[in-house]
Amino acid sequence: MVGSPRFGDIEEVTALLKGAGYLATPAIAGTVYLGDRLAKPILVEGPAGTGKTELARSVASMTGTRLIRLQCYEGLDEAKALYEWDYRKQLLHLQARGDGVDEGDLFAERFLLARPLLEAIRADDPVVLLVDEVDRLDVETEALLLEVLSDYQVSIPELGTVTARQVPLVFLTSNSSRDLSEALKRRCLYLFLDYPTQEREKEIVLSRVPGLSERLADQLTRVVRSLRGLDLKKRPSVSETLDWARTLLLLGADGIDPRVLQETLQVLLKYQSDIATATGSLGELAP
Amino acid sequence: MLDLLAGLVRELRAVGIPVSPTEHIDAARALGHVPVTDRPAVRAALAATLVKSQDHVAAFETVFGLYFTAGPAPGFDGLDADSLDGLLHRALRDRDRLTLRALAAQLVTRYAGMEPGRPVAGTFYLVKTLRQVDLDGLRDRLVAEASAGASPLDARLAAEEYTARTAEFRTEVEDEIRRRLVADRGAEAVARTLRRPLPEDVDFLRASRAEVAALRDTVRPLARKLSARLARRRRGHRTGPLDFRRTARRSMSTGGTPMEPVFRRPHPARPELMVVADISGSVSAFAAFTLQLVDALRSEFAKVRSFVFVDGVEEITDLLRTAEDLTEVTRTLNGGSSAVWLDGRSDYGHALATFAERWGPQVKSRSTVIVLGDARNNYHAPRVESLAAVAARARHLYWLNPEPETAWDDGDSVIGQYAAHCDGVFECRNLRQLKAFVERLD
Numbered sequence: 001m002v003g004s005p006r007f008g009d010i011e012e013v014t015a016l017l018k019g020a021g022y023l024a025t026p027a028i029a030g031t032v033y034l035g036d037r038l039a040k041p042i043l044v045e046g047p048a049g050t051g052k053t054e055l056a057r058s059v060a061s062m063t064g065t066r067l068i069r070l071q072c073y074e075g076l077d078e079a080k081a082l083y084e085w086d087y088r089k090q091l092l093h094l095q096a097r098g099d100g101v102d103e104g105d106l107f108a109e110r111f112l113l114a115r116p117l118l119e120a121i122r123a124d125d126p127v128v129l130l131v132d133e134v135d136r137l138d139v140e141t142e143a144l145l146l147e148v149l150s151d152y153q154v155s156i157p158e159l160g161t162v163t164a165r166q167v168p169l170v171f172l173t174s175n176s177s178r179d180l181s182e183a184l185k186r187r188c189l190y191l192f193l194d195y196p197t198q199e200r201e202k203e204i205v206l207s208r209v210p211g212l213s214e215r216l217a218d219q220l221t222r223v224v225r226s227l228r229g230l231d232l233k234k235r236p237s238v239s240e241t242l243d244w245a246r247t248l249l250l251l252g253a254d255g256i257d258p259r260v261l262q263e264t265l266q267v268l269l270k271y272q273s274d275i276a277t278a279t280g281s282l283g284e285l286a287p
Numbered sequence: 288m289l290d291l292l293a294g295l296v297r298e299l300r301a302v303g304i305p306v307s308p309t310e311h312i313d314a315a316r317a318l319g320h321v322p323v324t325d326r327p328a329v330r331a332a333l334a335a336t337l338v339k340s341q342d343h344v345a346a347f348e349t350v351f352g353l354y355f356t357a358g359p360a361p362g363f364d365g366l367d368a369d370s371l372d373g374l375l376h377r378a379l380r381d382r383d384r385l386t387l388r389a390l391a392a393q394l395v396t397r398y399a400g401m402e403p404g405r406p407v408a409g410t411f412y413l414v415k416t417l418r419q420v421d422l423d424g425l426r427d428r429l430v431a432e433a434s435a436g437a438s439p440l441d442a443r444l445a446a447e448e449y450t451a452r453t454a455e456f457r458t459e460v461e462d463e464i465r466r467r468l469v470a471d472r473g474a475e476a477v478a479r480t481l482r483r484p485l486p487e488d489v490d491f492l493r494a495s496r497a498e499v500a501a502l503r504d505t506v507r508p509l510a511r512k513l514s515a516r517l518a519r520r521r522r523g524h525r526t527g528p529l530d531f532r533r534t535a536r537r538s539m540s541t542g543g544t545p546m547e548p549v550f551r552r553p554h555p556a557r558p559e560l561m562v563v564a565d566i567s568g569s570v571s572a573f574a575a576f577t578l579q580l581v582d583a584l585r586s587e588f589a590k591v592r593s594f595v596f597v598d599g600v601e602e603i604t605d606l607l608r609t610a611e612d613l614t615e616v617t618r619t620l621n622g623g624s625s626a627v628w629l630d631g632r633s634d635y636g637h638a639l640a641t642f643a644e645r646w647g648p649q650v651k652s653r654s655t656v657i658v659l660g661d662a663r664n665n666y667h668a669p670r671v672e673s674l675a676a677v678a679a680r681a682r683h684l685y686w687l688n689p690e691p692e693t694a695w696d697d698g699d700s701v702i703g704q705y706a707a708h709c710d711g712v713f714e715c716r717n718l719r720q721l722k723a724f725v726e727r728l729d
Contacts, residue, residue, distance in 0.1 A: 010321070027331045030331025034317050037317075038316060088540065176512070177512060185339040186309055188339075192341050192344055198451075219441075223444065226447050282443075
């Protein structure tokens with residue numbers, strides 16, 4: 001069942017990710033590499049906006065494979081995550097055929113609606129499966145994932161067990177709004193994505209926002225780091241840094257002074273109280 | 288290599304990180320796929336397989352550093368003290384990592400005066416080394432150089448930058464010392480001296496300033512987690528009576544056959560919380576933390592009201608929401624409030640009597656009252672009857688005591704007398720116990 005490995009070594013992963021526009025630290029590249037080699041799902045945790053979903057997307061694009069995404073929410077059940085019998089179609093079938101229907105007919109593959117997890121398992125081509133925001137699932141529903149994640153198979157009582165034809169590369173993301181169960185964690189490799197260091201963030205900004213001068217990139221990432229040090233409700237994420245960089249580029253700013261900062265702060269901070277805190281802390285610097 | 292891994296896993300378990308045998312096996316398998324000479328790759332492999340929670344990452348880093356030490360750095364043996372200083376200055380300014388590592392090694396050789404076999408912790412050598420270098424002075428010099436003629440914003444950014452870089456260098460020195468200690472005594476012996484509790488096991492009463500700061504950072508994420516859990520549990524999976532209208536409506540798509548019945552959702556009442564906290568010196572860290580946590584959870588309760596006392600009592604519900612943190616609250620209180628009535632030493636009797644008198648009538652059958660404190664009454668009259676009066680009106684009355692259970696009723700602690708009127712008295716010394724208590728609240 002174990003497919004051929006996708007990557008030769010860790011450097012290859014780093015290079016490929018870079019080609020897809022994702023700057024990976026050794027920890028990120030190493031974990032992706034191991035996820036492939038050990039055929040284990042990767043659980044990515046960290047604050048919002050640090051590139052968890054983006055990582056899965058980049059891996060899919062760099063390997064040139066399809067990305068199947070399961071967005072989790074409270075109340076998601078197996079009918080939405082695994083598979084569902086299309087009972088409307090079954091009902092029609094019954095009515096159309098009249099009496100002579102035997103039960104086996106009713107539970108055939110053509111009445112089966114594949115949901116993301118089953119779809120990823122059944123796919124013939126290699127795929128990347130992204131289970132997004134897994135922490136939003138109810139604790140009981142989490143157990144649904146276990147069979148898929150450890151054995152790459154789905155048991156359907158009426159049909160039997162569907163086993164994977166290829167091992168999909170699985171990413172689970174979580175904002176850690178609750179602790180995931182031990183059983184789930186044990187089956188996964190764990191990757192914690194924190195806010196990047198200033199140097200790495202600068203590289204990210206430079207690669208994602210073409211046309212930005214290096215000096216400005218340096219300055220703006222330092223401001224962001226400084227803001228992250230404040231006690232804010234919502235700290236600026238990497239995606240917000242990128243938005244800010246684009247804003248500054250559009251405005252044609254060639255440096256950051258307190259005035260520019262005040263005018264564009266709402267791109268970085270999304271709460272009025274946070275903006276007040278930040279202006280209070282940085283405002284005293286205004287000439 | 289496998290022995291080394293086994294040692295690492297043993298140490299992680301000793302620190303309190305749960306590592307299951309499956310994870311141990313996974314780690315061993317993962318090591319087979321990475322080149323052993325590539326330290327970052329080995330680190331990534333072990334971190335991904337052994338550590339499954341963000342809270343444990345820091346502890347893992349320390350232990351990993353002990354068991355998989357980096358090789359020795361090249362030295363600058365011939366240089367005198369002044370040129371070393373100059374070199375450090377330049378390396379910090381240009382962020383020359385290689386030179387910084389080499390310098391750290393050189394400084395430790397020169398100044399730490401490490402003696403083989405001497406069982407002291409690394410901090411001793413760290414202090415000894417850094418005393419000779421004056422990192423703070425160096426940082427100030429660098430900041431002054433960088434901010435000469437720069438705008439105030441740039442100056443501030445430069446200051447933060449160099450603070451970060453000197454901190455990096457400090458870690459570098461620490462690592463170097465640790466590396467040598469390991470070479471001298473072996474990883475396990477060093478690990479024992481460095482063992483520090485995980486954030487959730489830190490004792491509130493003994494927490495150092497840094498630990499308190501770390502605890503404070505956990506308030507918001509923890510509150511979010513707990514409120515998600517409380518909401519989920521309250522909603523529960525119990526279903527109410529059949530919702531006939533919606534069932535009939537849904538049956539339309541199956542030709543009038545009701546295939547999926549729909550049930551009404553129950554709407555359980557939310558309790559009202561009143562938290563009464565002792566904020567006198569000895570237990571203030573615990574009180575501050577708990578008040579903030581409970582207040583952050585207010586969306587899960589009908590109402591949360593916070594009170595503080597030393598020997599008088601004062602409501603701080605509004606103050607808590609506008610203030611940045613509790614130090615500010617305490618300051619406001621000290622500047623003329625009725626939390627301090629007489630001499631600023633805890634008087635539970637008077638505080639409880641005042642509470643019963645002023646707010647007692649507002650305690651209703653839906654209110655849950657939580658008292659936080661060690662019940663060390665400084666030999667004042669306990670006035671148990673006021674607590675009894677509050678308990679009679681409230682739905683539940685709980686008492687959280689930050690002292691170990693063995694110290695209860697010892698000396699001036701009168702917790703036993705109060706306990707008779709509480710629905711429960713809980714030992715609440717660390718985050719783990721506090722979490723368990725909040726989860727059970729209803």
